[in-house]
Amino acid sequence: MFKFLKEKLSKALNVFKEKAEEEIEEPKEEIKEEVKEKVQVKTEKKKEEKKEEKSVEREIKEEPKKEEKISFIQKIKEKVTTKVIDEEKFEEMFWDLELVLMENNVAVEVIEKIKEDLKMDIVNVPIKRNEISEIVEKTLRKSLEDLLNFEEFNLVEKIKNNDEKPFVIVFFGINGSGKTTTLSKVANLLKKEGLSCVLVAGDTWRKAAIEQIEDWANKLNIKLIKGQYGADPAAIGFDAVAYAKKNKIDVVLMDTAGRQHANVNLMDELKKINRVVKPNLKIFIGESITGNDAVNQAKEFDRAIGIDGIILTKFDADEKGGAVISVSYVTLKPIIYLGCGQNASDLKNFDKEEVIEAILA
Amino acid sequence: MVLDKLSTSLKESLKKLAKSIFLDERAINEFVKEIQKALLKADVNVQLVFDLTSKIKERALKEVKEGNREKIIKIVYEELVEFLGREKSEIKIEKKPFKIMFVGIYGSGKSTTIGKLARYYSKRGYKVATLGLDVHRPAAFEQLRQVSEEAKVKSFIFKDKDPVKIYKKFEKELNEFDIVLIDTAGRDALSKELIEEISLLNKEIKPDEKILVMGADIGQAAKNLAEGFHKSSGVTGIIITKLDGTAKGGGALTGASVTGAKIKFIGLGEKLEDIEVFNPAGFVSRMLGMGDIEALLEKFDTEVSKEQAEDLGKKLLKGEFNFVDLYEQMQTMKKLGPLNKIVEMVPGFGSLNIPKEMFDVQEGKIDKWKDMMASMTKKELEDPDIITTDRIARISSGSGTTTAEVKDLLKQYKQSKKMMKMLKGKDPSKLMKKFRNLKLK
Ligand SMILES: Nc1nc2c(ncn2[C@@H]2O[C@H](COP(=O)(O)OP(=O)(O)OP(=O)(O)O)[C@@H](O)[C@H]2O)c(=O)[nH]1
Ligand SMILES: Nc1nc2c(ncn2[C@@H]2O[C@H](COP(=O)(O)OP(=O)(O)OP(=O)(O)O)[C@@H](O)[C@H]2O)c(=O)[nH]1
Ligand SMILES: [Mg+2]
Ligand SMILES: [Mg+2]
Numbered sequence: 001m002f003k004f005l006k007e008k009l010s011k012a013l014n015v016f017k018e019k020a021e022e023e024i025e026e027p028k029e030e031i032k033e034e035v036k037e038k039v040q041v042k043t044e045k046k047k048e049e050k051k052e053e054k055s056v057e058r059e060i061k062e063e064p065k066k067e068e069k070i071s072f073i074q075k076i077k078e079k080v081t082t083k084v085i086d087e088e089k090f091e092e093m094f095w096d097l098e099l100v101l102m103e104n105n106v107a108v109e110v111i112e113k114i115k116e117d118l119k120m121d122i123v124n125v126p127i128k129r130n131e132i133s134e135i136v137e138k139t140l141r142k143s144l145e146d147l148l149n150f151e152e153f154n155l156v157e158k159i160k161n162n163d164e165k166p167f168v169i170v171f172f173g174i175n176g177s178g179k180t181t182t183l184s185k186v187a188n189l190l191k192k193e194g195l196s197c198v199l200v201a202g203d204t205w206r207k208a209a210i211e212q213i214e215d216w217a218n219k220l221n222i223k224l225i226k227g228q229y230g231a232d233p234a235a236i237g238f239d240a241v242a243y244a245k246k247n248k249i250d251v252v253l254m255d256t257a258g259r260q261h262a263n264v265n266l267m268d269e270l271k272k273i274n275r276v277v278k279p280n281l282k283i284f285i286g287e288s289i290t291g292n293d294a295v296n297q298a299k300e301f302d303r304a305i306g307i308d309g310i311i312l313t314k315f316d317a318d319e320k321g322g323a324v325i326s327v328s329y330v331t332l333k334p335i336i337y338l339g340c341g342q343n344a345s346d347l348k349n350f351d352k353e354e355v356i357e358a359i360l361a
Numbered sequence: 362m363v364l365d366k367l368s369t370s371l372k373e374s375l376k377k378l379a380k381s382i383f384l385d386e387r388a389i390n391e392f393v394k395e396i397q398k399a400l401l402k403a404d405v406n407v408q409l410v411f412d413l414t415s416k417i418k419e420r421a422l423k424e425v426k427e428g429n430r431e432k433i434i435k436i437v438y439e440e441l442v443e444f445l446g447r448e449k450s451e452i453k454i455e456k457k458p459f460k461i462m463f464v465g466i467y468g469s470g471k472s473t474t475i476g477k478l479a480r481y482y483s484k485r486g487y488k489v490a491t492l493g494l495d496v497h498r499p500a501a502f503e504q505l506r507q508v509s510e511e512a513k514v515k516s517f518i519f520k521d522k523d524p525v526k527i528y529k530k531f532e533k534e535l536n537e538f539d540i541v542l543i544d545t546a547g548r549d550a551l552s553k554e555l556i557e558e559i560s561l562l563n564k565e566i567k568p569d570e571k572i573l574v575m576g577a578d579i580g581q582a583a584k585n586l587a588e589g590f591h592k593s594s595g596v597t598g599i600i601i602t603k604l605d606g607t608a609k610g611g612g613a614l615t616g617a618s619v620t621g622a623k624i625k626f627i628g629l630g631e632k633l634e635d636i637e638v639f640n641p642a643g644f645v646s647r648m649l650g651m652g653d654i655e656a657l658l659e660k661f662d663t664e665v666s667k668e669q670a671e672d673l674g675k676k677l678l679k680g681e682f683n684f685v686d687l688y689e690q691m692q693t694m695k696k697l698g699p700l701n702k703i704v705e706m707v708p709g710f711g712s713l714n715i716p717k718e719m720f721d722v723q724e725g726k727i728d729k730w731k732d733m734m735a736s737m738t739k740k741e742l743e744d745p746d747i748i749t750t751d752r753i754a755r756i757s758s759g760s761g762t763t764t765a766e767v768k769d770l771l772k773q774y775k776q777s778k779k780m781m782k783m784l785k786g787k788d789p790s791k792l793m794k795k796f797r798n799l800k801l802k
Contacts, residue, residue: 099407102401102407102581103407103581104581105580105581105582107402108398108401108402109402174578174603174606175468175470175603175631176467176468176469176470176576176603177468178467178468205631206504206631207472207473207476207503207504207507207508207511208500208501208503208504208506208507211499211500211503211504212498212499212500212503212504214500215499215500216499219499258631260603260605260606260607261606261607262605262606262607263605287468287578289466289579289580289582289586290578290579290580290608291404291578291579291580291581291583291608291611291612292401292402292403292404292580292608292609293404293577293578293606293607293608293609294578294580296606296607296608297578297606297607314466314467314468314549316549316551316552317466317467317549317550317551317552317582317586318582319551319582319585320580320581320582322580322581323580342467342497342498
């Protein structure tokens with residue numbers, strides 16, 4: 001499953017090894033100071049970039065983070081006294097990094113995998129002690145970058161290049177993750193691109209699910225295809241696709257009820273929707289605030305019907321960004337957008353630098 | 362469900378501790394590290410994990426001696442229970458109207474939980490009303506109206522953009538009710554406007570309880586979130602929802618630590634009856650794989666008659682489970698909730714490897730089973746193993762079902778039989794004893 005990533009990681013680690021061997025010859029003095037300086041410059045830069053509107057309070061709250069960062073690097077430096085890092089040393093060294101990643105909401109399972117991969121190349125490789133911390137950080141950064149370096153995913157282009165109309169998108173995920181809202185945001189975006197859309201009220205279970213999507217359809221002035229509460233969502237989806245075909249509509253966006261991946265009956269229902277509606281694109285809607293369960297969620301939905309792309313919501317409520325790493329790591333599927341608010345326009349393109357900064361800074 | 366994984370990793374680490382040759386600081390440290398991992402995986406806040414486990418370690422170093430290695434599990438159990446509060450902390454309805462306001466992040470389950478509690482309290486004889494103050498989410502009013510209708514309680518709803526105005530409009534009428542459950546919009550600690558709104562509501566309404574609703578899968582964001590809500594509205598209680606998934610709800614521990622509030626209820630599904638009073642000892646017992654008989658009994662009390670419960674309980678425990686009454690039992694199960702939730706609560710059963718499919722009996726299936734069984738001969742009912750392809754065809758045409766459906770029933774039967782074999786002779790009290798005396802080998 002992680003083959004793709006492993007390749008990417010080992011590529012990054014090769015760079016690291018080359019670098020380590022190159023620089024091992026010429027000793028540098030005062031590295032300690034240099035690192036410290038570098039870190040401070042970086043955090044200051046980050047501070048500047050932060051939006052002005054954020055309250056003074058949050059600025060203050062960032063202070064300890066800066067210190068943590070410095071001490072993390074210092075700690076690693078102090079622990080390394082040998083030229084070759086043995087396994088025990090590595091464990092010790094990585095622990096601090098592990099904590100940083102955990103605090104930033106990367107799932108433990110994913111951290112362990114990253115660790116194993118790093119370990120393979122760092123343990124028992126001769127490295128200059130002064131450079132160790134820097135190299136580890138760089139290697140990690142590089143591997144995160146590679147991890148998030150999926151193929152450019154341009155939804156609008158994809159739809160426009162699709163010969164056969166309509167292009168059918170199904171949105172699914174666990175309860176309350178933001179499916180209905182995100183579907184509406186995407187419809188809004190596509191409509192602005194000149195694509196004609198219909199929405200499908202595929203959640204016939206939750207209270208007011210139909211009224212909710214109806215509200216959105218009215219607000220966006222987009223046609224909604226709906227059925228009764230309790231009706232078979234697959235049948236409604238099927239009808240909607242037929243309607244779109246007949247009326248030459250470009251895109252069908254189908255909502256589904258929230259479900260726990262552990263609920264086999266509801267997962268079977270989703271499989272049925274997939275079989276009947278035959279979507280061109282299956283988008284998993286996850287929350288950026290989800291912790292370790294993000295791994296299970298993404299894995300199970302992927303296994304059940306196959307995830308083509310991911311949208312993580314509630315990014316505006318999250319300072320950490322680790323869930324992005326978790327879901328990317330387990331699915332190796334592109335993050336298409338991030339949800340960042342409750343309004344129709346609160347959808348933004350995925351920016352990998354921003355996420356990496358959030359995690360490592 | 363939920364806590365299965367955690368309990369497995371705890372059990373694994375216990376085994377490791379048992380196997381280590383010397384019971385020294387190193388062995389204990391390693392065990393503690395495993396506990397830390399388990400808690401971190403459950404999404405407990407990183408700092409809190411270290412606080413909790415440092416106490417555990419301190420006690421373990423002092424109290425765990427050669428010959429009583431298993432005591433470490435008791436220490437873990439006690440410390441976690443201590444942290445969560447030794448007693449169940451129920452909401453005490455002590456004045457009229459008793460106003461409970463629900464706050465939490467977007468989509469955490471506030472409105473659904475209100476429906477569950479409306480049903481819960483009105484079943485217990487209180488006159489309950491709901492009040493809709495979510496002016497932001499599309500169809501929020503409609504959702505609360507439908508939820509209240511299903512719970513058979515009155516809902517106060519008025520379409521307006523100003524929640525304070527809505528409250529004022531109904532303030533007098535609310536006095537007639539014992540309990541008023543107040544729905545608010547989802548929000549987060551970072552959105553200034555929404556936080557100001559909730560502070561204002563808190564000031565105007567002066568709710569008797571302020572319940573923070575948290576999804577079981579929330580990660581490290583839990584801390585800032587809980588802090589934000591606590592600062593703006595003074596959280597007095599916590600409810601964990603979505604514990605029916607695989608998430609472990611560690612964020613709620615963080616919430617409890619940040620706010621000093623206790624966890625009151627847990628949500629275990631989307632239906633109105635999917636709620637349980639939070640039981641700290643039970644919660645930790647489940648984490649450690651000891652089962653939670655109390656929660657099971659409480660559920661029996663309200664959902665099925667005592668007689669039925671005893672009957673089913675006895676049969677379950679004795680392992681007497683045959684094809685003929687599979688149908689009846691499934692009917693009772695339907696009232697109790699999914700089988701996996703029930704089995705999970707019986708001590709000792711949580712540790713068994715029961716096939717997952719066992720638990721996923723679709724409701725519509727049960728009615729069909731009745732038809733199929735009616736088309737079977739007495740011999741077939743008593744000994745389903747004799748049912749061959751010809752017989753399947755006959756039963757399916759006789760009952761108007763497909764052969765696949767008949768096969769499915771047979772499969773279900775075989776699985777039940779297998780499970781019952783596993784459970785047979787497992788007297789829960791004995792199991793409990795066994796667990797307590799567990800010799801770690
Ligand atoms: N702040 C913020 N709120 C969001 C975002 N996406 C969704 N929400 C809010 O989250 C809540 C749940 O969103 P829904 O779209 O109803 O979620 P859902 O997945 O359709 O929920 P179910 O159908 O009940 O499973 C609503 O209050 C939304 O306004 C986001 O990116 N940012
Ligand atoms: N599986 C499961 N789903 C739940 C539980 N509690 C709530 N839900 C589901 O979670 C989703 C969101 O629930 P809501 O009650 O709308 O959440 P909310 O907090 O009111 O959402 P906003 O008002 O948008 O902030 C719905 O699909 C509910 O059915 C639970 O305990 N288990
Ligand atoms: Mg929805
Ligand atoms: Mg709500």
